[in-house]
Structures are given as C-alpha cells and as structure tokens.
Amino acid sequence: MSKDERTSDQKAYDSASISMINKAKEENINLSWDRYASVQPQCTFGVKGLCCRFCNMGPCRLNPKTGAVKGVCGADADLIAARTLTRSVAAGTAAHSNHGLEMAYILLDVAEGKAAAYKITDETKLKQVALDMEIPIESRSKEEIAKDVALAAISDFEKSHTKPHFLKRVIAKRIKIWEKLGIVPRGVNEEIVEALHRTNMGMGSDYKEITMAGMRVALSNGWAGSMLATEITDILFGTPKPLRSTVNLGVLKKDMVNVLIHGHEPLLSMVIIDAAVDPEIIKLALSVGSKGVNIAGICCTANEALMRRGLPIAGNFLQQELALVTGAVEAMVVDVQCIMPSLPEIAKCYHTKIISTSPKAVVKGAVQIMFDEEHAYERAKDILKEAINNYKNRDQAKVNIPDKKMDLVAGFSHETINYMLGGTFRGSYNPLVENIKNGRIKGVVGIVGCNNPRFTSDAPTVKLIRTLIKNDILVVQTGCAAIAAAKEGLMVPEAMDQAGAGLREVCEAVGIPPVLHCGSCVDNTRILIACTEMIKHGLGEDYSDLPVAGVAIEWMSEKALSIGNYFVAQGAMVLVGVQHQVTGSDNMTNFLYNEMENLTGGKFVFEPDPDKAAQIIIEHINKKRKALGI
Ligand code: NFS
Ligand code: SF4
Numbered sequence: 235m236s237k238d239e240r241t242s243d244q245k246a247y248d249s250a251s252i253s254m255i256n257k258a259k260e261e262n263i264n265l266s267w268d269r270y271a272s273v274q275p276q277c278t279f280g281v282k283g284l285c286c287r288f289c290n291m292g293p294c295r296l297n298p299k300t301g302a303v304k305g306v307c308g309a310d311a312d313l314i315a316a317r318t319l320t321r322s323v324a325a326g327t328a329a330h331s332n333h334g335l336e337m338a339y340i341l342l343d344v345a346e347g348k349a350a351a352y353k354i355t356d357e358t359k360l361k362q363v364a365l366d367m368e369i370p371i372e373s374r375s376k377e378e379i380a381k382d383v384a385l386a387a388i389s390d391f392e393k394s395h396t397k398p399h400f401l402k403r404v405i406a407k408r409i410k411i412w413e414k415l416g417i418v419p420r421g422v423n424e425e426i427v428e429a430l431h432r433t434n435m436g437m438g439s440d441y442k443e444i445t446m447a448g449m450r451v452a453l454s455n456g457w458a459g460s461m462l463a464t465e466i467t468d469i470l471f472g473t474p475k476p477l478r479s480t481v482n483l484g485v486l487k488k489d490m491v492n493v494l495i496h497g498h499e500p501l502l503s504m505v506i507i508d509a510a511v512d513p514e515i516i517k518l519a520l521s522v523g524s525k526g527v528n529i530a531g532i533c534c535t536a537n538e539a540l541m542r543r544g545l546p547i548a549g550n551f552l553q554q555e556l557a558l559v560t561g562a563v564e565a566m567v568v569d570v571q572c573i574m575p576s577l578p579e580i581a582k583c584y585h586t587k588i589i590s591t592s593p594k595a596v597v598k599g600a601v602q603i604m605f606d607e608e609h610a611y612e613r614a615k616d617i618l619k620e621a622i623n624n625y626k627n628r629d630q631a632k633v634n635i636p637d638k639k640m641d642l643v644a645g646f647s648h649e650t651i652n653y654m655l656g657g658t659f660r661g662s663y664n665p666l667v668e669n670i671k672n673g674r675i676k677g678v679v680g681i682v683g684c685n686n687p688r689f690t691s692d693a694p695t696v697k698l699i700r701t702l703i704k705n706d707i708l709v710v711q712t713g714c715a716a717i718a719a720a721k722e723g724l725m726v727p728e729a730m731d732q733a734g735a736g737l738r739e740v741c742e743a744v745g746i747p748p749v750l751h752c753g754s755c756v757d758n759t760r761i762l763i764a765c766t767e768m769i770k771h772g773l774g775e776d777y778s779d780l781p782v783a784g785v786a787i788e789w790m791s792e793k794a795l796s797i798g799n800y801f802v803a804q805g806a807m808v809l810v811g812v813q814h815q816v817t818g819s820d821n822m823t824n825f826l827y828n829e830m831e832n833l834t835g836g837k838f839v840f841e842p843d844p845d846k847a848a849q850i851i852i853e854h855i856n857k858k859r860k861a862l863g864i
Contacts, residue, residue, distance in 0.1 A: 239271065246552065247693040248721045250483040250636035254556035257634055263583055265555050266574065270687040282818030283315035289435035296818065307435055315816040316441035317433040319795070320448035324429035326796030327451050329571055330756050331422045331459025332594075333499050335391045337466040340501060340607055342384035344470065345377045351505045351610035354380055355472045363465050367399040380469070387466065390458045394424040398458035405769050407776045408805065412453070415833055417446055417803060419454035426451060441822055449834070452799030460797075461759035467538060471504055474541035474645040474753065476654070476746075481720045483553065484639030485546035486562050490528040491519050493621045494548055494557055497569030498754065500538035502591055502605045502614060503531070506567065507543055509614035515622070522625045527618060532557060533572050534713060534754035540644050541753045550714035551684050551790075552691045558586050561632035565621035569605070570595045572684075572791065585627035589617055642725035644751035646710070648760040652767065654744050663767040670773060670781065671864045674736035676706045677855035678768075680761045680801075683786030683794040684714050686812065692718035694787045694811055694844040699724055701848035703748040706734035707855065710764070713755040715788070724749040758797050762804065774862055778805030778835025781858040783851050787811035787842065798838065805835035807854050811842035 242255040245267045258265050279285040284296040286305050294305030296314065304310050309317075343349035354360055354376050360383065361371050369382040390398045397420060401409065412418045419425055429451045431437065432444060468474075486492045493510070495503035509515055510527045519527045530548040531539055539545035548557050551572055557563055558580045566577065567589045578588045578599030590600035591613070603617050655666045669675045679702055685691045695718045699709050703724075711719055719725060724732070730741035733748040741748050752760050761784075765777055774780055784801040786794045788811055798808045816822040831837040841847040 240267070244690055245687070246691040247696060247718075248482065248638070250638035251549070251553055251556055251691065253634070253636045254483065254559045258556070258559045261559070261583060263559060263580055264576075266552060266576070267687045269576070279818075281815055283318050283815040283822070284311055284818035286314040286318070288317065288433065309439070311819040312441035312821045313439050313444070315819040315822040316444040319814060319816055319822075320429055320444050320451070321433045322792045323448040323796050323799050324426045324451050326792035326794065327422065327455040327459060328426050329793050330455050330463065330796065331391060331426070333570065333756065334459045334463035334466070335388065336499055336501070337463050337470070338384050338387035338391070341380055341466050341470065342388070343607055345381035345384055347377070349607045349610065351508075351607070352470055354469060356469050359465065359468045359473050363469065366402060383469075387462045389421075390462060391422045393421050396421055398422070398454060400457045400461050403763065403766060404457065405766060405776060411776070411805075411834065412803070415446060417450040417453060419450050419457060422454045422459045425454040441819070442825060445822070445825060446833075449799050449803040452796045453803050455796045456759055456762055456800035456804070460756040461762070463756040464753070464759050467500060468647070471500065471538075471542045473649055474647040475650055476643055476645040477544040478641060478643055479540055479544040479546055480639045481547040481642050481717060482639045483548055483557060483560060483636045485530045485548055486557070486560055486635045487525070487528040488562065488633070488635060489525045491522070491524045491526070491622050491625045492563045493527060493529050493618065494532055494563055494566040495529065495535050495539065496532035496554060496566055497535045497573055497592075497595075498533065498571040499569045499592070500535055501607065502569060502610060503535045503539055503567065504543070505610045505614040506617060507539060507545060509611060509618055512615065515615060515618050518619060519622050522622055524622070524625050527622065532566075534756075535569060537713065537716065537754040537757075541647070541751070541757075544644075546639075547717055547720070550692070550717035552687065555580050558584060560635050561629065562635050564624045564628065565589050565617065567591060567617055568595070568597060568600070571793070573597060584632060585624055585629060587620060587624055589620065591617070640721055640723050642720040642751065643727065643747055644720075644725065646746075646750040646752050648752075648764045648767065651750065651764060654746060663764075663771040667768055667771040667773045669740050670768070673864070674706065674740050675708050676736070676852075676859065677781035677783070678708045678710060678764075679783045679785060679851060680710050680712070680758065681715050681719070681785045681787075682712045682755065682758055682797065683789040684791050685718060686788040686790040688812060689788050689842070691788070692721070694842065694847070695719065696722050696724070697844035698785065698787060698847050699749055700732060701845065702851065703729075703733040703737060705848070705852055706737040707852070708737060709749040710752050710761055711749060712752050712757050712761075715786070716751045719749050720751065725751055755793055755797065765804070776805060776835070779858065779862060780806075781855040781862070782806060783854055784808040785847070785851070787844065787847060802830060802836035802838060803834050807837055807839055809839045809841055809847055809851060811840075811847070813840045814838065
C-alpha cells in the first residue's frame with residue numbers, strides 16, 4: 235500500500251494526533267491518511283458526478299471529450315449528478331432518522347415500563363414536546379404523556395401523507411416558501427422511499443425537481459428525524475446544561491482500564507457510564523491491578539454523553555484509529571455510524587478489543603455483544619467485564635498516551651443559550667437579539683461536520699473559527715468540528731481573549747466561551763430552533779433574513795450532506811470545503827451554488843481556504859445586517 239507522503243503535521247493539526255501518526259508509522263500501521271494516498275488518483279467521473287450505476291445497462295461514465303454525453307438510457311450529466319446527490323441526501327437522512335426512530339421506540343418502552351435501564355429524566359422537556367405535538371398534559375402521568383409522545387414521534391417516521399409534528403415550530407413565512415417550492419416535508423420514511431423511487435432509472439428527468447426533492451427529504455431530517463432524536467434524548471437523559479470536561483487523547487489513563495465508546499446512539503453508552511460505577515465492576519477492576527475504569531468517547535456518542543454527563547472525549551472521527559495506536563485501550567465499544575471498518579485490524583496490533591453492539595452495524599473481526607434494551611444494564615456490565623479482563627494483556631512497552639488534553643465547557647442546548655443570555659430570572663432570546671442589533675455580536679455561524687484526510691485534519695475548521703470570533707461572530711458547533719475546536723482551547727471562557735471586543739464583552743458578562751458546543755450532529759436541530767427564536771424575538775421575518783451562516787468545511791459523510799441541505803432549504807448560506815460531486819454538470823453546479831438563492835434564500839458556497847472562507851462569511855453577514863438596517 236502506498237503511503238501518504240505528507241508529513242505528520244500536514245496530516246493533523248493537534249500535537250496528540252501528530253505524535254500518534256508518528257507512532258503508527260514506526261509500527262507500520264496504515265491509517266486513513268495512508269489509505270487516502272493509496273486510492274489516488276480518485277476517479278474523476280465519481281468526483282464530478284458523471285458516473286451512474288443505477289441500472290444494469292450501465293455503469294455509464296459521461297465524457298464529453300469522447301462523445302459520451304448521455305447514459306444508455308439517455309440521462310445527461312445534469313440528471314446523473316442530481317440523482318446521485320439526492321440519493322446521498324436520502325441516505326444521510328436515513329442514518330440520522332433511523333437513530334431518531336430507535337430513540338422513539340425506547341421512549342415507548344420506558345412509558346410502558348419495559349426498559350428498566352432508562353427513565354424519564356427531563357419532565358419539563360417531555361411536557362414541552364407534548365404541547366408542541368398537541369398532546370394533552372393536564373392531570374396525566376408522565377408515562378401516559380411519554381407514550382403519546384413516543385407514538386406521535388413514531389408516526390412522524392412511519393405514517394405517510396402526513397406532516398411532521400414539529401413543522402408547527404417553523405415560522406409561518408418559511409412554510410409558505412416551502413409550499414410554493416413544493417418542499418414541505420412529509421413523514422421521514424415516505425420521503426426517503428420517495429427519494430429512492432424518484433432516482434431510479436426512467437423516472438423524472440428534471441434535475442432541478444430531483445434536487446428539490448433532496449431538499450425536501452433533508453427537511454424531514456431537520457424537523458423530524460434528527461429533531462426527534464435530540465428531543466427524546468433530552469427527555470431520557472436530560473437536556474444539556476453547561477458543564478466542564480476534558481478532550482483529546484490525553485484523557486486516556488495509564489493505570490486504569492480504558493473503555494472508549496464510539497458511534498452515535500447513546501442508548502448503550504449511557505448505561506455503560508452508569509455500570510462503570512457499579513460496585514461489582516469497580517471491585518473487578520481493582521482486582522486486576524488497575525485503579526478503576528476510565529470511560530471516554532469518540533465521535534457523536536461521545537458528544538451525547540459529554541453534553542449530559544461531562545464524559546471526557548478522546549477524539550473525533552480521524553482520531554478513532556489514533557486512539558487505538560496509544561496501545562492503552564482495553565475496549566472500544568462501537569454502535570452505529572462513522573465506525574471505520576479498519577478498527578479490528580489496527581486493534582490486532584495491540585491487545586484492544588473492538589466490541590460491536592448494534593445488529594444494524596455488525597463489525598467484522600469484532601467481539602459481538604449485541605445491545606438489547608430490556609437487558610441494557612447486563613449487556614453494559616458484560617462489556618465492561620470483557621474490557622477489565624483484557625487489562626492484563628496490555629503491553630506496557632507499546633503504550634504511549636500523548637500528554638495532551640484540554641478543558642472545555644459544553645452543554646449549550648438552545649434552552650441553555652436562552653437561559654444564559656436571557657438572565658437568571660427569565661430566559662429569553664431578547665438579549666442575544668439585542669446584542670446582534672447593537673453590533674456587539676455581528677452574527678452567528680454554525681460550524682459543524684466531520685474531518686477528512688483531504689485536509690490537515692481539523693486545521694481549516696480551527697483557523698476559520700479563530701478569524702470569525704476575532705470579528706465578533708459567535709460560533710455554535712456540533713459533531714466532530716466541535717471536538718476540533720475544543721482541542722484547541724476555544725471552548726473555555728478564557729478563549730474570549732481571542733474574540734473581538736464586542737463578542738468578548740458579551741462572553742464576559744454572561745460567562746460563556748465565544749464558541750459554544752451544542753452537541754452531536756442530530757443536535758444541529760437545536761440551531762434550527764435557536765434561529766426560529768431569534769426571528770420570534772424581532773430579528774427579521776424569516777430565516778433568510780438572519781445574519782447567520784452554516785459551515786461544514788471538512789465534511790465527508792452523507793449525513794453532513796443532509797444537514798447542509800436542510801440549512802439551505804431553511805434559507806441559510808452553507809459553506810463547504812469539499813465540493814458536491816456534481817461539478818461535471820454546469821447546470822447542477824450553478825443550481826446549488828447560485829440559483830438556489832432565488833428559491834430558498836439559501837445556497838451552497840465552496841471555499842476550502844479558511845481565510846477566504848472567513849471573508850465570504852463576514853461579507854455575507856454584513857450584507858444581511860445591512861438589509862435588516864442594523
Ligand atoms: Ni456527524 Fe457524528 Fe463526525 Fe461527521 Fe461522523 S461522527 S453524525 S458524520 S464524522 S461529524
Ligand atoms: Fe446508465 Fe441510465 Fe442506467 Fe444510469 S440509469 S446506469 S445512466 S442507463
């Protein structure tokens with residue numbers, strides 16, 4: 235396999251990652267960056283969206299130079315690019331939404347007394363959600379309410395020809411825009427199925443229509459699939475409140491049994507955190523000569539547990555392999571999504587056990603301990619015992635835990651933002667809106683998504699954030715991009731020193747960092763709610779009026795495509811650092827990056843350079859401010 239010739243500091247930004255990349259090289263271990271090099275050159279037909287494999291007359295690769303301007307069926311570049319994109323958006327929507335559906339079924343089990351490891355933790359949130367779903371709450375037990383909420387949530391996925399309940403939360407003017415465009419979303423499963431149907435061979439051939447269907451399926455993610463995942467997770471595990479924690483590979487402990495939780499659904503991992511303090515588990519951990527069990531996380535499962543329990547985070551997406559290279563991990567417990575298939579192979583170089591827990595994501599070469607909600611606590615203990623018994627196999631000669639970790643404050647749900655910026659007695663978005671109007675805060679930018687070996691991992695995200703806060707732009711974050719910023723110390727109140735004078739003043743008064751961790755990728759829906767609140771508190775009349783933008787500069791996942799789409803459909807500008815695979819079609823490129831603005835008020839912008847990206851965003855925010863007369 236060919237190696238990535240970039241130096242380690244060209245591959246990753248933080249020193250902990252760099253040192254583990256070096257260690258992997260010494261130990262002859264291939265990482266994502268090496269595999270990225272090995273697949274070069276990447277297929278230009280794929281990159282440009284000019285390859286269709288949707289039927290068996292193909293695959294058809296279009297190449298105008300050789301006269302291949304249409305597929306066998308007659309599909310042109312516009313159509314092939316549009317269909318491929320919309321299918322990816324449907325797949326990303328499916329991932330987030332299937333996770334949301336899973337949460338809804340657990341809530342139903344809890345309401346029916348069938349899942350002993352879980353309970354209704356946040357009754358206020360439960361009631362709020364019930365009210366938004368028009369479910370009665372007067373003189374009813376929380377279980378009765380929860381059952382109706384769960385059933386209503388399930389119907390948002392499974393029922394056809396209905397609209398998701400949370401569309402009631404959307405500003406009316408925006409619904410009118412969607413009605414005009416024909417993109418008011420319906421049930422999530424229906425939207426996904428229809429998107430797959432629409433993109434078959436011999437279906438519609440209008441690229442714009444198919445792209446807009448992609449917007450609609452994404453909206454069903456934003457206002458149903460992902461939003462339900464967030465709300466139900468809050469109900470079951472608590473709505474996040476600010477708390478302190480630590481981040482980066484240095485959270486692993488030399489003298490403890492290290493267990494990493496990795497993936498996206500917090501159902502098992504939250505119970506693992508509880509089980510780790512079970513006297514039986516502590517006793518066992520001490521009996522093998524360790525000082526106890528240390529749990530830390532990777533990716534969004536980690537973000538979920540960080541937000542609600544202050545769980546330390548070992549790293550983001552591209553650090554999952556590096557965590558194993560420390561040689562100090564007894565078990566990495568994986569559930570669903572963003573789990574590299576390479577993990578078991580790398581784990582073999584050490585004593586680490588990869589434990590696969592989701593029947594939907596059976597990882598080959600892993601120990602299989604399948605999650606089961608009725609016996610969640612027992613499964614969690616089984617997993618911890620497996621890890622503890624593995625401690626004796628740790629080869630100290632191979633252990634190197636980078637001495638690098640950073641403090642952070644996380645837990646910024648939209649309720650928290652409301653409460654913190656609104657003052658002690660009465661939460662409100664008024665002060666935030668006032669600070670935007672008076673210019674102390676120029677705007678709000680959501681910086682989200684993945685990291686990607688195409689870049690020096692995390693570098694563009696972090697550089698962009700530093701420039702934006704210096705220019706008085708408040709940054710809100712989710713996903714792996716949030717972990718990237720946290721590692722650089724941007725999520726502690728002291729980071730206000732790096733902010734412009736106006737933003738600094740607000741951070742100082744309220745005691746918040748200039749960069750707020752809002753959670754996992756499904757929690758981008760918290761940003762939708764925050765934007766809605768800003769409008770309700772007098773900042774413009776529609777989402778497209780707001781001085782805000784979205785960014786997923788290092789994105790790689792189809793989930794990020796779906797998120798980007800729902801923000802553009804909402805009326806936001808979304809900046810990406812990797813172009814959509816549509817550039818072989820001038821029409822599609824123009825549609826997404828220009829013309830879309832005339833339809834939804836939002837559009838995609840492509841700019842991988844963080845300095846130029848910052849300028850584009852600042853100009854955009856200034857333009858929106860000017861239009862608002864502020
Ligand atoms: Ni989001 Fe979370 Fe990370 Fe990207 Fe993957 S973990 S759901 S997809 S890589 S941000
Ligand atoms: Fe080729 Fe059309 Fe089949 Fe796609 S759907 S593979 S373009 S014939």
